Amino acid sequence: MFNLESIIRPNVLKMKPYASARDEFKGAANVFLDANENNLGSLAGENYNRYPDPHQNKLKATIAEIKGVNPNQIFLGNGSDEAIDLLLRAFCTPGVDALLCLPPTYGMYEVSANLNDVHIDTVQLTPDFQIPVREVMQSIKPETKILFICSPNNPTGNSIDPESIETLLDNFEGIVVIDEAYIDFATAASWTTRLEEYPNLVVLQTFSKAWGMAGLRLGMAFGSEALIAILDKIKPPYNINEATQELVLQALDKTEVLKDMVEEIVQERELLVQALPQLSTVEFVYPSEANFILVKVKDANKLYNYLLNKGIVVRNRSSLKGCEGCLRISVGTLEENQELLKAIEEFGSKDNG
Ligand SMILES: Cc1ncc(COP(=O)(O)O)c(C=O)c1O
Known part of the structure; x- marks a missing residue:
């Protein structure tokens, strides 16, 4: 008891x-x-x-x-x-x-x-x-x-x-x-x-x-x-x-504004969840109920640095036991998410796919 x-x-x-x-x-x-x-x-x-x-x-x-x-x-x-x-x-x-x-x-x-x-x-x-x-x-x-x-x-x-x-x-x-x-x-x-x-x-x-x-x-x-x-x-x-x-x-x-923002973030999350697996460097997208997504990629450290060079900061979780090869990506605005997808696609097309 x-x-x-x-x-x-x-x-x-x-x-x-x-x-x-x-x-x-x-x-x-x-x-x-x-x-x-x-x-x-x-x-x-x-x-x-x-x-x-x-x-x-x-x-x-x-x-x-x-x-x-x-x-x-x-x-x-x-x-x-x-x-x-x-x-x-x-x-x-x-x-x-x-x-x-x-x-x-x-x-x-x-x-x-x-x-x-x-x-x-x-x-x-x-x-x-x-x-x-x-x-x-x-x-x-x-x-x-x-x-x-x-x-x-x-x-x-x-x-x-x-x-x-x-x-x-x-x-x-x-x-x-x-x-x-x-x-x-x-x-x-x-x-x-x-x-x-x-x-x-x-x-x-x-x-x-x-x-x-x-x-x-x-x-x-x-x-x-x-x-x-x-x-x-x-x-x-x-x-x-x-x-x-x-x-x-x-x-x-302002709970109405909260509701709208959450809806938009969840919608953007789902768009990312659909788009990311189409990219050659992405191996697996874990299901998310949060405002971020854990993504397993072919070379997490290299992609992390590539994104950083493009001015995009994500969280490199690849050294964490159970998250090997993974980046944690927060859901951004529509424009930010598009910029992210474009950069990952470019990375894949440079022989990293
Ligand atoms: C699971 C979890 N708990 C707590 C916190 C910390 O929240 P707070 O900003 O309220 O200290 C975070 C922040 O990233 C979090 O991810």
Whole structure:
């Protein structure tokens, strides 16, 4: 049985969070002399001399409506990368505990683990990038506190079979993190709809991909109220700056634009999926539910450099186990995708096909 208190790091369970100036005061006031701000104003603009809301209440209320969850089930981070780091800090004792991740996958789970001195166990995804569930269950040790699943997976682009995830949620007594950075481009429903069923489930999403706000750095973690309260307790008090809170709040009104952009990106993705296999240098195009495509080519390093010379940057993933010979290509605009296809075709026609 999953027991949240028993897997929180003892020091985290015991510690008191930082109490910010605005937390200690409740009520109405018009003279604020409590936070050592510059009361004359800001060189950057109207509100920026004041610290931002550490609880991001307005933002959370609106996100909660859009996502169909309770505001207390939302943690907001400086990118979902901050949520990944805080999950490790909350549940994994450095030098003692471990996390399990399933490569080829997003690299920050490993980087965060290394930074926090958390041991990493890995189980390679199957050749079609699904979870070998039995092997994963066998790799779980008493020290394994978190299992990271990325769906749709980066860099492979596929969604992970929900039945495999369900089996792991049912049988693993640690935290199962499902990283849904690319969920807006997928056909599968988000796991946020299953939070009530699984107290050990954390779902990560981000405003960096479909919402087009990578520069503002805002990521979300969804979980039970008790679990989210732990992340809130250990986060830096003002982790989401005022400009980000304001700009994202305005953008949340524009869900119609989001829908249109996602539709266009998915349409462009499908055009690339059809066009790429026609090119002589392309060996295989993996199915994608994300805004990028993993493509196996005849000479990945050579093609990568050829594209670079043409001013086109893609991601060379060919040194990654399971992705040998592969480039990961983000879906661009119609014009950018045409330029890419033309360049790959040219490469093939120069005896590289
Ligand atoms: C799977 C996955 N998770 C998380 C992130 C990081 O997102 P954020 O910009 O919110 O930190 C990325 C970014 O590429 C990603 O691919």
